[in-house]
Amino acid sequence: MSLDKRCLLNAKGETEEEFLRNYDSERYKKPSVTVDTLIFTVTDEVIENNRKLPDKELRILLVKRKDHPYIGQWAIPGGFVGINESLDDAAKRELMEETNVDSVYLEQLYTIGEVNRDPRMRVISVAYMALVDEKNLKPKAGDDAAEVKWFKIKFMDKVSEEKVKTEKGFKVSRDIKIELISDDREDLILGSLKQIEKREGSMISIDTEIDKIETNNIAFDHIKVISYALERLRNKLEYTPIAFNLLGECFTITELQKVYETILGKSLLTPNFRRKISPMLQETEMMKTEFQHRPAKVYRYNIEWNNEF
Amino acid sequence: MSLDKRCLLNAKGETEEEFLRNYDSERYKKPSVTVDTLIFTVTDEVIENNRKLPDKELRILLVKRKDHPYIGQWAIPGGFVGINESLDDAAKRELMEETNVDSVYLEQLYTIGEVNRDPRMRVISVAYMALVDEKNLKPKAGDDAAEVKWFKIKFMDKVSEEKVKTEKGFKVSRDIKIELISDDREDLILGSLKQIEKREGSMISIDTEIDKIETNNIAFDHIKVISYALERLRNKLEYTPIAFNLLGECFTITELQKVYETILGKSLLTPNFRRKISPMLQETEMMKTEFQHRPAKVYRYNIEWNNEF
DNA sequence: ATAATAGTGTCTTTCAGACAGTATAGT
DNA sequence: ACTATACTGTCTGAAAGACACTATTAT
Numbered sequence: 001m002s003l004d005k006r007c008l009l010n011a012k013g014e015t016e017e018e019f020l021r022n023y024d025s026e027r028y029k030k031p032s033v034t035v036d037t038l039i040f041t042v043t044d045e046v047i048e049n050n051r052k053l054p055d056k057e058l059r060i061l062l063v064k065r066k067d068h069p070y071i072g073q074w075a076i077p078g079g080f081v082g083i084n085e086s087l088d089d090a091a092k093r094e095l096m097e098e099t100n101v102d103s104v105y106l107e108q109l110y111t112i113g114e115v116n117r118d119p120r121m122r123v124i125s126v127a128y129m130a131l132v133d134e135k136n137l138k139p140k141a142g143d144d145a146a147e148v149k150w151f152k153i154k155f156m157d158k159v160s161e162e163k164v165k166t167e168k169g170f171k172v173s174r175d176i177k178i179e180l181i182s183d184d185r186e187d188l189i190l191g192s193l194k195q196i197e198k199r200e201g202s203m204i205s206i207d208t209e210i211d212k213i214e215t216n217n218i219a220f221d222h223i224k225v226i227s228y229a230l231e232r233l234r235n236k237l238e239y240t241p242i243a244f245n246l247l248g249e250c251f252t253i254t255e256l257q258k259v260y261e262t263i264l265g266k267s268l269l270t271p272n273f274r275r276k277i278s279p280m281l282q283e284t285e286m287m288k289t290e291f292q293h294r295p296a297k298v299y300r301y302n303i304e305w306n307n308e309f
Numbered sequence: 310m311s312l313d314k315r316c317l318l319n320a321k322g323e324t325e326e327e328f329l330r331n332y333d334s335e336r337y338k339k340p341s342v343t344v345d346t347l348i349f350t351v352t353d354e355v356i357e358n359n360r361k362l363p364d365k366e367l368r369i370l371l372v373k374r375k376d377h378p379y380i381g382q383w384a385i386p387g388g389f390v391g392i393n394e395s396l397d398d399a400a401k402r403e404l405m406e407e408t409n410v411d412s413v414y415l416e417q418l419y420t421i422g423e424v425n426r427d428p429r430m431r432v433i434s435v436a437y438m439a440l441v442d443e444k445n446l447k448p449k450a451g452d453d454a455a456e457v458k459w460f461k462i463k464f465m466d467k468v469s470e471e472k473v474k475t476e477k478g479f480k481v482s483r484d485i486k487i488e489l490i491s492d493d494r495e496d497l498i499l500g501s502l503k504q505i506e507k508r509e510g511s512m513i514s515i516d517t518e519i520d521k522i523e524t525n526n527i528a529f530d531h532i533k534v535i536s537y538a539l540e541r542l543r544n545k546l547e548y549t550p551i552a553f554n555l556l557g558e559c560f561t562i563t564e565l566q567k568v569y570e571t572i573l574g575k576s577l578l579t580p581n582f583r584r585k586i587s588p589m590l591q592e593t594e595m596m597k598t599e600f601q602h603r604p605a606k607v608y609r610y611n612i613e614w615n616n617e618f
Numbered sequence: 619a620t621a622a623t624a625g626t627g628t629c630t631t632t633c634a635g636a637c638a639g640t641a642t643a644g645t
Numbered sequence: 646a647c648t649a650t651a652c653t654g655t656c657t658g659a660a661a662g663a664c665a666c667t668a669t670t671a672t
Contacts, residue, residue: 010377011375020429023429028389031339033422052650066320069328071325080337083339087420111396113342113396115395120329121332124390126420203414272636291648293649293651294651578662578664579625580625600670603670
């Protein structure tokens with residue numbers, strides 16, 4: 001089969017070798033492809049009362065654009081994919097450039113390919129999501145001093161909901177609000193979007209398109225990408241051990257619970273959380289003592305934990 | 310804000326208008342971008358004994374490549390994305406060209422961007438998944454008589470499993486086998502792949518990379534894409550009403566159950582299935598009478614059904 | 619009656635939610 | 646003793662699994 005492959009001829013009578021020699025790869029106009037990496041981390045909230053345990057906050061890294069278009073606005077770190085670089089490698093490179101960490105959790109999210117996203121030219125962007133542990137973040141070496149800031153995320157899902165009848169069925173539109181606040185409180189990004197769920201006759205789908213964006217101070221359609229990532233993060237949290245990537249190797253159950261609560265945007269009942277999470281955990285010898293209360297056992301992720309079987 | 314946008318200057322002192330005029334969009338070498346659409350349907354199994362209800366089978370549409378590379382082998386229908394065409398539109402166009410249906414379920418799956426997937430040039434492929442109802446398939450008009458065939462899918466998940474220790478943790482590799490058989494039984498495609506799950510220290514991830522493909526008669530890395538789509542289809546089946554897209558508007562519960570069983574690759578207990586599915590259904594006045602047994606109520610999808618709240 | 623599928627009732631087990639209660643550190 | 650957090654036990658009710666059972670058609 002693979003031996004006589006060289007002898008197969010196409011309609012023009014070319015062998016594969018001849019075909020490739022004659023192939024004009026520039027025949028069609030090509031879009032540009034970028035990779036954008038959403039970098040999330042979870043940190044302790046800064047708190048006045050040092051007798052309380054700090055809550056956690058979810059944060060995302062954004063860079064300030066230094067050139068047109070959207071000059072001066074904030075954007076998800078990203079860049080063009082090298083012609084000899086895989087998408088995964090491009091995402092890793094971007095992550096390394098911005099945070100100086102490698103070997104962290106990295107997952108492809110979605111590819112955005114609307115036609116007029118970028119005024120320069122046709123750009124298709126592949127979005128990746130990275131989850132990093134705060135403690136691994138090494139301040140990156142000098143560089144061209146691009147402005148980079150961590151933004152605290154406030155994600156308000158389903159602020160309101162409206163149902164509209166259409167000919168064949170209906171649409172549900174849900175309002176989503178996103179607030180991003182930089183650490184120094186100098187920069188504030190507000191996003192307001194509508195998630196449209198269509199249910200029409202034979203076209204049954206609860207997939208959603210995000211529509212009607214209103215936002216300030218953030219470049220391109222990046223608020224849409226952030227919203228999509230947050231939804232995915234919440235979903236994956238429920239059925240994968242993805243959250244462990246946001247903590248160091250060792251942690252207390254309460255710390256873990258606070259990570260879940262922060263991302264899910266709701267509080268959980270401690271006994272139930274402990275019950276559900278405990279099969280995923282491995283005890284260590286260590287204890288964590290803090291303030292004036294009972295020390296907590298320190299756990300690590302149970303690498304042998306199994307979803308099923 | 311948007312008014313004084315015209316006055317913002319970049320490092321070279323250009324306004325946005327000047328910047329765009331001077332921008333050389335061909336500065337970097339660009340990859341080519343294709344959209345590949347996996348088209349699935351479910352049909353009745355052809356059965357000898359006409360006193361039995363037919364089971365269902367899951368099928369995928371493949372096209373025979375008429376040119377290099379992989380000439381004569383089978384491939385997922387796809388093509389280059391037009392420079393003024395969104396990714397979704399390209400997927401819809403591909404679907405329309407191959408099956409002559411529009412407004413069916415269509416979902417973006419994954420973007421494949423390894424460097425040497427295509428010997429012609431660097432190609433990045435965005436995979437979409439379409440679910441169509443067999444009855445909507447209109448034979449498409451003439452065209453250039455490209456060879457197109459439906460293949461019955463046999464998907465064998467987790468044929469075997471092997472656990473290997475690494476420095477920091479372990480890997481689990483699972484064997485997957487895929488068999489694709491054309492209706493006329495002339496073409497047979499066998500795929501054998503390994504799914505690798507890594508669990509290593511701080512890098513906790515149950516996402517999997519599919520590796521070490523062995524296959525015949527199918528072009529590019531398309532067996533990998535099919536495998537990925539089947540996993541996704543199975544997952545989505547459990548928590549979305551995606552399956553209804555594979556049936557017409559009206560159906561019996563048994564038909565629906567057979568669709569679930571076919572895709573999940575296992576049989577389900579009828580009373581439990583009926584109980585779980587019934588909130589998603591709406592009764593109709595119709596009954597379906599067949600052979601020598603009790604007629605079945607005909608249902609349609611309950612468009613008001615709600616996942617949550 | 620028989621074959622074949624349609625459809626129901628109910629027992630059991632498992633798991634999520636709610637909440638009361640106990641344990642242990644520092645001050 | 647008091648505060649703040651760590652951790653446990655158990656009741657309840659919902660949902661999933663298993664299976665025995667009844668119903669209705671054509672032959």
